[in-house]
Amino acid sequence: MKTVIFDMDGTLFQTGTILEPSLEEAFAVLRERGEWQGTAPIEAYRKIMGVPLPAVWEALLPDKPEETKREMDAYFLERLIANISEGKGELYPNAREVFAELAAEGYRIFIASNGLVRYLAAIVEHYGLDEWVTETFSIEQTVTLDKGELVHMIKEKYGVTEGAVVGDRLSDIRAAKANGLFAVGCRFDFAQEQELKEADAVIDGLPELKALLEQVPAKG
Structure with missing residues (x-):
């Protein structure tokens, strides 16, 4: 067979249909804490699209503590799943x-x-x-x-x-x-x-x- x-x-x-809103929601958390300025790095993510999520945060937040990367990793995943379930993809x-x-x-x-x-x-x-x-x-x-x-x-x-x-x-x-x-x-x-x-x-x-x-x- x-x-x-x-x-x-x-x-x-x-993936682009839910990528931008989900990534923006994740980076909004960092902005609220004063740990990020400006919009989410959408274009930088597009260049590495397809790599495992942990590698995403190594690329997008190279200077942040590992705890922050793990936190963003978990939150971003939750927002992706929520946006899929809401039919946004x-x-x-x-x-x-x-x-x-x-x-x-x-x-x-x-x-x-x-x-x-x-x-x-x-x-x-x-x-x-x-x-x-x-x-x-x-x-x-x-x-x-x-x-x-x-x-x-x-x-x-x-x-x-x-x-x-x-x-x-x-x-x-x-x-x-x-x-x-x-x-x-x-x-x-x-x-x-x-x-x-x-x-x-x-x-x-x-x-x-x-x-x-x-x-x-x-x-x-």
């Missing part, structure tokens, strides 16, 4: 329809993301993705915080021998190749052309995926 492993942020979920166009098509063709669907368990669960639940997704895997489940290890976990648990990893960043592409899978790059919001050059194929929208996968030769 063929398998498709999807990244979440910037691939299935339009969006999937990329046709994501649910593409899932339905792939499932109807016999593909197993997984999610492998650098997002945290509760964050991913909020998206899956709000949009009813578990109708098609066999299981969602979070970077929290790994030791190394490496996407390649996460994809390997899926291969081992479900006996995956062929399939594709679909994602917008280099970590997704390299995770696919490290595990002998087809790497599909997504030229979406946070994608970088230099990174996409390493993919086996690139799509500009999720509806292109099914036809592309049909052209991938099966392993002999």
Whole structure:
């Protein structure tokens, strides 16, 4: 049975729809305490979109104490989940329809993301993705915080021998190749052309995926 492993942020979920308000809410806490001036560093976050949350705070608050970074990490996660639950986010166009098509063709669907368990669960639940997704895997489940290890976990648990990893960043592409899978790059919001050059194929929208996968030769 063929398998498709999807990244979440910037691939299935339009993270930017809740990113700015959630980050602004987090930095408002720092402003109120006199520990930050000006608006939240949205552009700086966009450049590192897709990295695990702890790494976000190392980048955005390099000079702050570890306690402050942990506090902001926890608060930001709560605001992300609240905004998802309130329907302020969006999937990329046709994501649910593409899932339905792939499932109807016999593909197993997984999610492998650098997002945290509760964050991913909020998206899956709000949009009813578990109708098609066999299981969602979070970077929290790994030791190394490496996407390649996460994809390997899926291969081992479900006996995956062929399939594709679909994602917008280099970590997704390299995770696919490290595990002998087809790497599909997504030229979406946070994608970088230099990174996409390493993919086996690139799509500009999720509806292109099914036809592309049909052209991938099966392993002999």
